[in-house]
Amino acid sequence: QTKQVYSIASIPADGIGPEVVEAAIVVLKAIAKKRGTFQLEFTNFDWSSDRYKKTGSYVPKGHLDTLRQFDAILFGAVGAPDVPDHISLWGLRLAICQPLQQYANVRRTRVLPGTNSPLANCKPGQLDWVIVRENSEGEYAGHGGRSHTGYDHEVATEISIFTRTGVRRIARFAFQLAQSRPRRKLTYVTKSNAQRNGMVMWDEVINEVAQDFPDVELDHMLVDAMTVRMVLHPESLDTIVATNLHADILSDLAAALAGSIGIAPTANLDPSRKNPSMFEPIHGSAFDITGKGIANPVATFWTASEMLEWLGEKEAADQLMAAVEAVCVDGVKTRDLGGSANTKEVTDAVVAKIMQC
Ligand code: NAI
Ligand code: MG
Numbered sequence: 001q002t003k004q005v006y007s008i009a010s011i012p013a014d015g016i017g018p019e020v021v022e023a024a025i026v027v028l029k030a031i032a033k034k035r036g037t038f039q040l041e042f043t044n045f046d047w048s049s050d051r052y053k054k055t056g057s058y059v060p061k062g063h064l065d066t067l068r069q070f071d072a073i074l075f076g077a078v079g080a081p082d083v084p085d086h087i088s089l090w091g092l093r094l095a096i097c098q099p100l101q102q103y104a105n106v107r108r109t110r111v112l113p114g115t116n117s118p119l120a121n122c123k124p125g126q127l128d129w130v131i132v133r134e135n136s137e138g139e140y141a142g143h144g145g146r147s148h149t150g151y152d153h154e155v156a157t158e159i160s161i162f163t164r165t166g167v168r169r170i171a172r173f174a175f176q177l178a179q180s181r182p183r184r185k186l187t188y189v190t191k192s193n194a195q196r197n198g199m200v201m202w203d204e205v206i207n208e209v210a211q212d213f214p215d216v217e218l219d220h221m222l223v224d225a226m227t228v229r230m231v232l233h234p235e236s237l238d239t240i241v242a243t244n245l246h247a248d249i250l251s252d253l254a255a256a257l258a259g260s261i262g263i264a265p266t267a268n269l270d271p272s273r274k275n276p277s278m279f280e281p282i283h284g285s286a287f288d289i290t291g292k293g294i295a296n297p298v299a300t301f302w303t304a305s306e307m308l309e310w311l312g313e314k315e316a317a318d319q320l321m322a323a324v325e326a327v328c329v330d331g332v333k334t335r336d337l338g339g340s341a342n343t344k345e346v347t348d349a350v351v352a353k354i355m356q357c
Helices: 016-037 047-054 063-068 085-097 164-180 197-212 223-232 245-256 298-311 314-329 343-356
Strands: 004-013 037-043 072-077 105-112 126-133 137-148 155-161 185-190 217-222 238-242 267-268 276-281
Touching: 004 016, 004 085, 004 137, 004 155, 016 037, 016 072, 016 314, 016 343, 047 085, 063 085, 072 085, 072 105, 072 298, 072 343, 085 276, 105 298, 126 164, 126 217, 126 245, 137 185, 137 197, 137 238, 137 245, 164 197, 164 238, 185 197, 185 223, 185 245, 217 223, 223 245, 238 245, 276 298, 298 314, 314 343
Parallel strands: 004 037, 004 072, 072 276, 126 238, 185 217, 185 238
Antiparallel strands: 105 126, 105 267, 137 155, 267 276
């Protein structure tokens, strides 16, 4: 019997990125060893703000062809105190996601057992969402410009691009995901009262696609009202789909409501599987805690579990999350979750659980 071998490109990048990616690789190797049916081969890339400061570029020439040789990409975080954030984000993360057509950004949120939501009455099970973020166009299409820079009459535009094809494919993806979950419930979020072009097209396309999914219960929220519903009635939501900007904001809120940005995972998927997909924690490079060894690695463990599932290793993915949850229940948690453990202690505890179960 030959073992399945998956090749993974790891791009830890900046800040706490290297700390949490290193921890995730330890945990991933443990799960592969425990199961014995597949193998993971990691190739590390030093694409980062340090590289940018030395060479003027985050990535070398041909970076997309390089990445296309891998089955998946494990990403840390990008952003440095001495590089403007729009340079770092466009230089690395968006330079991968957008050309590789990773158009579905999937963000799961749950209150993990053994942890607490800041919402007084929200217990594990009452907040269990998956947010689907359009990841290739919309408000982050990079369309626009600045003229008369620095003068009083300076003008700047930031134009949202919504295409029927782009909205249709993310809608279809979101309906399929909603259909695969027990509650079969999809909430779509727009702002079609104030924004009367692109957002109205979103509403129309979603409702067209809905015809193909009669078993999915669909409802609509305006994005401002959605923030209220997420806080006051978290149990009323299941799968959520929204634009690039709206879902970016809502998913940070979701992570905080579930207990910490330090647990929240992201999958940047190319559902056509023509390109490798990229997996990363939601959080950024967290300068305030970089180098202290206290970053919560759970977001990257959950991210790693999402990666295993995408690669077809669902049992390993579930086993990894079960180990993470068991460690939370044991109280081995970092400070952001109210514990006192450091990154290594959480990592060691998860590895030990994997080896036990
Ligand atoms: P951030 O997510 O880096 O940090 C926000 C707060 O959450 C900080 O107090 C931080 O210590 C805490 N935090 C984040 N991750 C944590 C973890 N794993 N464990 C414990 N605490 C954690 O967001 P911020 O401060 O807005 O951005 C810092 C830099 O990261 C900026 O350069 C920004 O552009 C970049 N960034 C990059 C992202 C990416 O690579 N996808 C996403 C978000 C921000
Ligand atoms: Mg964000």
